Amino acid sequence: MQRPSRNLFPRWMLIFALSALLAACGFHLRGSANLPFKSIYLGSATGTPLGVELKRNIQAGGQTIVLPKADGAEAIMDVISQKQEKTILTLNSQGQVREYMLYYRFTFRLLDAQKKVLMPETQITLKRDISYSQSEELSKVAEEALLYRDMQSDLVQQILRRFGALKPIATTDTAPVVSPETNTDSTPDTSGTLATPNVPGNTQPTPAK
Template identity: 40%
Template structure:
């Protein structure tokens, strides 16, 4: 009985070791802050705007880049060309009341160097979410909409950060 238990523990241990070796060998890495290719960055949106604050926080966690407020001192400038939020009716009930909404957030940005040369050309990012609406729970559905917009914005900021991290200087 104890021999069988030891064999089972040995098999489980070697299976775990093999799985971790496979994950390490394939280049798997937990998502985390990624280094950016420039030391200083100017973000062209107010630090008091929700999007500006989130972007500044994400850049600060990269560990390699400092956000500067003076665009002339920055190695790169992130320009937010547009940030739009929309809500449209997706479906109606038989009595003509709204059943579902579709929320959309679009961000258009570009990255330029201190000489005005494009490092990342104007890029459009889009996030969509749908939710059901209920006239009897207007306050709750309003809060749900706010949470969905916050989630979309977080997703779009993550996409921007991945694009910034993927940029490599031309040789």
């Protein structure tokens, strides 16, 4: 009964390995990301496998760069939590595990340079089921790692779709621009005749005709 599954294993293993290789090379059928900001900092995801793949996808579009620090970034991804979990899905008649359910949960929000919220706290949950057999434990460990890798690639695409749905970030300064001809300090203008301020209770008497 176990022989057919051993024969089929190399075939689907090759498919998973090929898909992972294509993702690592930056090959994406769904196209590059078109984001509404010119630069982004990935927060605590920087340098992680997720952050590396996310950075590669973002910069593939050629319009947005990923910065190593928050300084100068138009958008900042604040990673709240990132978890990989495994729970029992089904048991066989002997009470042994037959299937597991794998979960990948990622919670984040997006801020602008002034730490204002561009995207509120958002959780993305992905799941995959995996069969289990004690006789194929080593191969199942490899399969589990590939499924998590596949969920990571799916997660990257979902994050990018959410980023792409945002409105463009305004790049113009909101602070008032001071014209060189405008005197904004409290120094009185002595170039002309000073006008007498009209202070209540201090009116000048009208000369008699």
